Amino acid sequence: MKIDPSRLWKTNGPRTVVVLDGEFRYDEAAHARYQAAERFVPSDPISQSPREARNDPRVTPRWPCHQLVTLSWLVMIDCEDGLRPIRLETRGLPEQDERGILTAFFADMAQLGERIELVTWGGFHTDIPQILLGAMTHGLRLPPALAGLRSPWRRDASRHTDLMSEVAGGANPPHLAEVASRLRIPVKLTCRPDLVSRLMGLGKWSSVRAVCEGDVWTTSMILMLWRQLGGDGESAFEMKHRLASFIAATCSHRPYAADWARFGEDAARAAFAHEAGKMAAIAPHLSD
Template sequence: MLDIESAVLDDTAHRRYQQMERWVPSDEKPIRRGYQRAEDPLTCPRWVFQTITTAAMMVLVEDAQGGVDVQRFVTLSAPDHSEREVLTGILQVLADAPADAELCTWMGLAHDAPLIINGCVQHGLTLPHGWRWLAHGGFHKDRHIDLARAYTGGMRMKPIHLAEVLAVMDIPGKLTCPPFAVTNLIYAGRWDDLQSACEVDVISTALLLARWRRLTDPRAEADAVEDRILRRVIQLREGRGYIAALEAHRERRFGKKLAEAANDAAVLAAWLTQDAA
């Protein structure tokens, strides 16, 4: 599981681009004719100019019965790590993974993979052996599960937000802030809050994966896999502000299962409630 956060933090490269285009911003001509500001790359830097500030990675290991456990939960972020160090950490996690490991993201083909490729090229970093297919856009029909792509017929349907799917599935998500606020956390230097937001997205994607994989693998119930992931995260990230919400969700889900089991017992085994003769 992988999620990264990024923002435009250095205008130097964008100014070089403006110079190449012979563009001089002015109050009289703030954008080019026919453009809205957000559409004009000369006045609104596009993703290639962004700096990766934060990455969260969760390594899940599957057992023979189809159960899943959290092996590692790694977070790398400014101000303690530069972009190069964040990227190096991502590559190290990939290098340490088993040879047949799969990458799972939400919208990774449209966001995470291109930004990682762009950053690695800038910093002269080499992808680990076995992961060099990422250099070609991050698409791999077996090794990269982009759940956004899976949900939209390979992006043939209109793209949807992760929060929409989480709401439908009753999976906790966006616990610390709404998606539109993440960039402002970067600009404000609120790194602990940013790390929490990034971690929550990874946790949510892992819980969604637990349900999606049930389509092709009947060995383990999604609820059991979800509970194991939540228990591990609660242990590994004790003290994070979002842990209370995860605990409440887990208790509510467990309570619902108990109620369903009690109802089934009353219907199918009414003798359990009768006094012994």
């Protein structure tokens, strides 16, 4: 078989990295159909413990019976000096239902071209399977750039990076908030994770969007620092400043904006203090 080397190494401009996160709620109608298929009756779980009930899909809907209600994605360009955020997109209820959300997302991915890398936090087990099942439900087709998602175990071919798996390696999979807390990155600012479903029930969709966007920002910051660990891009301070400045310029109306502004300011103070310490060590007489 003859292989054209130019096809292996050709680069048509910078690669696009898309960090995404979704918010889901129970699809009660789908779950009722599942219960009917299992011949489930309300008296069945009476003898179960609360733990058993949580793990029983007849009682607590698992991911196939979840429905996408909000999707947020950050488009970044992979430049020589590191990742640069370009724009944030969010779609969700009440303006768009699951079909509308996925249609908008797929259309955006199609116009970005095929040099796309998707990045999620834990999305290998959550976001991606539910997005694919939602697309099947509504008879949608994946854009060419996302066709590899149908082969999730082929990580390179899928063009999806689960950052949680990359960071954790062989350790137990951590929550996003655990890693972000260690790195002093803003995380879960809008509400407690277990209260997001309550926001949905109250119809507070702007807050749900803020929750979804918040996870995208946090994941993006971890991604920048993870790549900087291997020598990609500029300094950690530059990455922090870059993302915090972008959030301030584009999302100042969101409840998380002030925390990210402080994050950028703290990063600047730490960087200046570090440089001042280096100067004092080199030329101590200048600090007198």
